[in-house]
Amino acid sequence: MTHSRYDLSASETExxxxxxxxxxxxxxxxxxxxFQYLHAACELGLIRLLSRHGALGKDAIGTRLGLGERACDILLLGCASLGIVVREGDRYRLAGLVAALVEAGDWDGIENTVAFEGHIAYEGQADFTASxxxxxxxxxxxxxxxxxxxxHRLSENPRLEAVFFRYMRSWSEMANHHxxxxxxxxxxxxxxxCGGGDAVNAIALATASPDLxxxxxxxxxxxxxxxxxxxxxxxxxxxHVHAGDMHAAEFPGGFDVVLFAHQLVIWTMEENTELLRKAFRALRPGxxxxxxxxxxxxxxxxxxxAALDSVYFAVLPEEGGMIYRWQQYDTCLxxxxxGAARRLSGVDTPRPDGRGQALTRPDRSVARARIRSVVHTRTGG
Structure with missing residues (x-):
């Protein structure tokens, strides 16, 4: 997977x-x-339909998607106006970017992100001001x-849990190269x-390093x-999986690296500092x-x-969280x-995330995303 496919920074104007x-x-x-037009285009199957059959007329689209004439008019008006599809004569085709992402096999990740936003993030965002x-x-x-x-609530909602982990897996796979x-x-x-989810990062790391x-x-x-x-x-x-609450007990010890992937945007800075203290104690010197x-x-x-992503962290996951500034992590570390930190950055994908060393996930959103890292090392005994 080449990361240039996801560099949508041109969509973010000065x-x-x-x-x-x-x-x-x-x-x-x-x-x-x-957003609702993009969500509907994914959920109703418009993107997949046009990727399989090429340009189609309105009647053919409506029939294949099972939409009435007015509903189809609304969907195509929005998707064409927003550039998701392009109208040529009386037929509609996928926009060049969308077609390229589908052809490259990368549209699944975009679609999983859209589903997460539509079914989970949007629900809570109605309470942004209240939050x-x-x-x-x-x-x-x-x-x-x-x-x-x-x-904890996702485990009580199997459909939402599946949406969430499909999104997180796609999101992680986009950034795993870095x-x-x-x-x-x-x-x-x-x-x-720490907070390794469905093991997507652990599997990628273990696959790349046979001695790990x-x-x-x-x-x-x-x-x-x-x-x-x-x-x-x-x-x-x-x-191996150690089941437990990272906030409730000490971490197991004797590690060379403690990884927090997509975690320290969820909690308050005070909680992050305490987690980093636990990480320090879990690490070998150096x-x-x-x-x-x-x-x-x-x-x-x-x-x-970073601002757009912070809405989600403000309203849903936990009582504290946002896309924090570099220097806030430096203070916690x-x-x-x-010891001294090493910051690392990389441009990657849309969106939608080291204790001795700090790296960071790509920003969640359809614009420029940066993987950022700070490297911190444990010194002493």
Whole structure:
């Protein structure tokens, strides 16, 4: 997979010197509606239909998708106006970018991201203002269940859980090239993957480094999914799952690297600092901590994708979280006892994420995304 396929930075224009102009304001006012057209094009099968059959007329599209004439008119009006499809004469074809992503096999990742936004993120975002006022994730009330956070509630909703893990797997696979490259440079033999999800990163790392063993620390509800994936990959001898709450107990010890992938955007900075202290204690002297997630600029004015992603973290996962600034992680790492940091950046995909060393995930959004890393090393005994 080449990462240039996902460099959609051309879609992010420079802001006006004095802020908004009227077209930009209109995009903000009606942005939610624009997304709904993309979501509908994916859910109704328009993208897949045109990728299989090429350009089609409106009647053929309506018949194949099972849509009435008015519904089909609305769908095609929006998709053509937004550039998702292109009208040529009386027929509609996929836009060049969309067609290229489908042909390259990369559209699945985009579609999984759109499904996550449509079925999970959008639900909670209705409570964004309320979440800011309460300084808490008020939007969690939109997700059925009794769990204390989004991740516990997903286990009570199998359909949403499947949507979430398809998205996270796609999102992680888009960025794994950078994660594997940087972690492999550290030549670890034992790695702790905190909040390792369905093992997508652990499998990629273990596959790339035959001498590496990985321990995944995950909540019990997710541990079962990780164990199944590990068996499917044939790596159960080298990847092990430790079921537990990373906030509730000490980490197991004796590791060369502790990895936080897509984790330290979920919690408050105070919680992040405590997790980093646990990571410090779990590392051998000279070990590394790797933070792999999106980070915003130290100036606090961008990138746009960091701001957009922060809406999700404000309303849903936990009571604290956002796309934090580089220097905020530096402060946490120093408080946890780590030495000098090494920051690493890479441009990658749309969207939608080391303790001794810090890396970061690509920003979640259809614009420029940067993988950012800070390298921190444990010194002393």
């Amino acid at each position: 802001p006006e010197p004095d802020g908004l102009d009227m077209p930009a304001l209109a995009r903000l006012v009606f942005g939610h509606a624009a 800011l006022r309460a300084n808490s994730n008020v939007g969690l009330r939109r997700i059925p269940g009794t769990g204390r956070n989004l991740y 994660l594997v490259s940087h972690v492999t440079e550290l030549a670890p033999t034992r790695l702790l993957d 063993t990985v321990t995944i620390l995950e909540i019990p509800q997710t541990a079962r999914i990780a164990e199944r994936r590990i068996v499917e990959a044939g790596l159960e001898e080298r990847i 070990g590394h901590v790797v933070i792999f997630n999106s980070m915003s600029a130290d100036r606090g004015d961008g990138p746009v994708v 120093t408080a946890a006892g780590f």
